Amino acid sequence: MDEHTGDRGAVMGPGPDPGELIVGRDAVRARLFRAADSVPADRVLMLVGDAGAGKSTLLEHAVRRAEAGGARVLRAEGSESESSLAFSGLHQLLRPVLAEVDGLPGRQRDALRDAFGTGPATSGPDPMLVGVAVLSLLSGLGDHRPVLVVLDDAQWFDRASLDALSFAARRLEGEPVRMLIGARDGDRLPGFDRHVPTLALGPLDNAAAHRLLDLQPKSPTGHTRSRILDQAGGNPLALVELTRAASAQQTAAGLPSAGPLPLTAHLERIFAARLSGLPASTTRALLLLAAMDSADSAIAGSAGLPRAEDPAWLPAGQAGLVRRTGRHVRFRHPLVRSAVYHAASPDAQRAAHLALAEMLRDEPDRRAWHLAAACPHPDAAVSAELERTAGRARRRGGHAAAAQALQRAAELAPRREDSARLLVEAAAAAVFTGDLARVEELVAAARMRTDDAALLASAAVQAGRLAVLTVRHTVVFSRLADAAAKSAVSQPAAALDLLADAAVVRFYCGEDTQRHRIQDILRRLPENTSHPGLRTWVRAVSDPFADRARLVSSLPRLAAGAEDRPERLTAVGIMAWLLDETAQAVRAFDEAFDRWELQGALPEGLGGAVAWAYVERGRWEQARQACARTIAVGRAAGLDHAVACAATVDATLSAFQGDASSARTRAEEALALIDPLESRSVAVYAHRALGAAAAAEGAYESAYGQLRLVFTADGAPVHYHASYPALADLTAAAVRCGRHEEAALIVERSASALADNASPRLRALISRARGLLAGPEEAEAHFRAALADPVLEYWPFERAQTLLDLAEWLRRRRRIAEARGPLTEALEIFRRLSARPWIERARAESRAAGLDVTDAGPDALAELSPQQQQIVRLAARGLTNREIGEKLFLSPRTVGSHLYRSFPKLGITARSQLRDLIEGPLATAAHRG
Known part of the structure; x- marks a missing residue:
C-alpha cells in the first residue's frame, strides 16, 4: 500500500535536532507513531523520498516517541563508503546488544560472529542462519520491552545486511518488534521491494x-x-x-x-560556499570525516578525528555543516558530506584517504578501500589488498561486498590478464547475490580485457550458474547452448559445465527442441570430459526416460564416488529422483545433509527435487523444511523462479493435508511469478496442486479441469517429467465427472510413450489409472498389479491411494472381509501423513466395511494447519522453540504462539504430552525404509 499524502506539509530544517518542528505530514507522522507505539498495524514501514524530503527528521521523531513509551530502539544509518563492507550495517545496528548474542543457540551465535568477523569463518556463515539469528535476537529483546528498529539511508546498506534484515522483517508477525526504514525514492532495496507498506514523501505543494x-x-x-x-x-x-x-x-x-x-x-x-573562511584545522577535520563518512563512530574516533568537544568543530557547527549527537559529530545531511568532499582538490582528497588508511591499520578492509580511493593510476599492491579484502568478505558470506572489491581490484590491476581474472572472480561472487544483470556486466567487462578461451569459458559458466535460476529460460538456454557449442573443441570441460546448466533450463522449460540441441552438443564432446557424473547428469536431467536402465545402473557408482563431496552426492540424489529411484534419492540427500547443511546463498539448480523426493517418500515434514529454506533464499536473492518451484511443492502438501485454501494461494502465487510457456515444469506442478486442492473438497469437475491442463489437447504430456505422476489423479477425477474416454486416451498415450522405459512407480500409477477406468471384471487385476512390486512401498501416499481404490472396489463386489486389510493399511498411512481428506474418505469406507474406526490421537493433528503440524511434531521430538525456529525459519515466539493455539485442538495441556500423542502405535512407520 502506497500513501501519497495529500496534506503535504514540511519539515523544519535538514537535521533531526531535538527541538526540530514538523509542519504538516500529519498522515505520515501519525502512521509512523502508530508503528513506534507498537500498535498492531504495520510491522515494517518504509519511508521514501528525495534527498531533503524530511525522512530523517520524521524517523527521529518516531524514535523519540518510541523511547518515551519505553521501547528499546536499535538504529543504524547507511553509509555510502561502507556499502562495500559485508555486514557493516547489521554490525552497527546490533552493536549495543552484542552481549545478547552469547545467549543465542550455538549455531546462530557462531553464524552471527562469523558474519561480524569475530568467529572462525571456516566456510562462511549460512546467510539464512544469520537471518534466523537476527530474528531470534530481536524476538528475545522483545521479551523485556517493545523493540523499534530504525534504518535510515537504507539505500546505502551493504547487501549482506539487507538480506539478513529483510529475512527477519518478513517474520515479525506476532513479535513486539517494529521496523522503520528510510530510503531514497527510486533506489532499489533488495529484500524490501515487495509487499512492504510504503509512505512516499513528495514535493511540498x-x-x-x-x-x-x-x-x-x-x-x-x-x-x-x-x-x-x-x-x-x-x-x-x-x-x-x-x-x-x-x-x-x-x-x-x-x-x-x-x-x-x-x-x-x-x-x-x-x-x-560555507567552507570558505573556515580554519584549516576545521577544513581538515571535515575532509577526513567526509572521506570516511563512517557511521561507526568508535572507529572514526580511533582513526584520529578530533573529538566532538574539540574546538575544530565549532566553526563547522556554526556554519550549519555538522551537528553533534552525544559524543559524536555527524554531517547534518549526506549532501553536506558530498559538498565537503567534492570541494576539495583531488590531491587533498587523496591525502585524506592516505591519512585514514594509515590510521586504520587495524581495520584491513577499510584500509584497503581508502588506499584504493587514493589511487589515481593502476597499482598492483593495492589491487592485491582489495583481493584479500574480497576473500575475507566471501568467507563471511558477503558476496556482494566481495564482488565490489574484486571489481575495483580489477580496475587497479596493471596487467590486463590479471584484470580479466579478477572480473571473472567478481562475477563468480556476484552470482550469489542473485543479480543477473550485475553478473552479465562483469562478464562483459572480462571479455573486453582478454582473449583467453579458458577464462572466457569460465566467465560464461559463472553467468550460466545464476541464469538457470531465473525465469528467462528460452533466452538463457540459447546463450548456454551457444556458449557450450563454441567451447566444445577448445574447452570441452567448460562446455560440459555449460551443458549441465542448459539441461537444468531444459527441465524447467520443458521445450522438446532443447533436448535435441543438448544431445547434438553432447555427442561432440569427448567421453572422458570432466568427471563422469556430469555427462550422466546432462542425460538424466534432459531426458530421464530415454535410457533409464543404463542411467539407473550408474547411480551406485556415482554415489560411491561422491561420498566425500556432499554437493556431488546431492546431484546424485537429484538424478535418482528424476529416474524415480526415490528411496535412493532420499538416502543420498540424508547422507549429504549430515555432512553439509546446504551452505550457500543460492538454491541449487533443480533444488526443488529435494522437497519432491521427501514428499514422495512420505517425509512431509522435511519436505516443508526444504521448501521454507528455498523460499527464504529465493526471496532474499530476488529469484522468483526458485520461490515458485518451492511454492508448488508446499501447495501440493497443503492440498494433501486438507488445507485447500492455502494450497490455492500458494499455487496461484507460483503461477503469478512465472510465464507458463517459459516454465512448463512449474506450471504443471501448480496445476497438479490446484487439482489436488479441488479433489480434497470433492470438486471433481474442477479437479479434472486443472489436471487436464497438465496434458496437451491431444493428450501428450505438457512436461516430459512433471506431467506423468498426475495420470492416476487425473483419472480418479475423470471417473467421478464422466470423462472416462478422454482420460483413457491420455493414459494409453502416456503408457505407449514410456513403454519399457517406465519406472516401477509410473507403471504402478498407470495400472491404478487403468483399474479406475476398467469394467467390473477387469479392475482388480490392474489394482493388484499396481500393488505387486514391494518397491512401491517407497511411495506410501500413492500406495495408500491405490489400496483405498482396491478396497472400495472389493466392498462394492461385497467382498467385505477382503477389503478390510487394504483399508486398515491405507488408513494407517493417511493418518501418519495427516492427509485429512484421505483420512475422512478411508474412515467412511472402513465404517461401511464394518470396521470399528474410533478417533485416534494422531487424527487430532488434522485439525491443525500444516505449519502447526510441523511445529508439533518437532516439539514432540524434544526440540526447543529456538531449535524449531531455526529449522523452520521462525522466531521462538512465533513457534510458542503456534504451540499455544495447538494444545486445545489436540486435547492436551502440556508439552510433555506431545510425545505420547504423536509417537503412538500409528507413528512407528513414520521413517520406515
Missing part, C-alpha cells in the same frame, strides 16, 4: 512551501522568496538552506542566477 518559509527565522520576501520557491522545487531542505544562504548574504546574489539547476548541484554549491 505551493501552500505548504510558503508555510515553511514563513516559519524561518528570517522569512524571505519579494523576488528572493519567488526565486527560492522556484529553485527549491518543493524540497523542504532546499527551501530551508536557500533561505539561510540568502539571509546570510542579505541578498539573493549568492543564489544561482539562472535556473533551475539540478537540486543536488544547488545544495552542494550552497554548502560548499
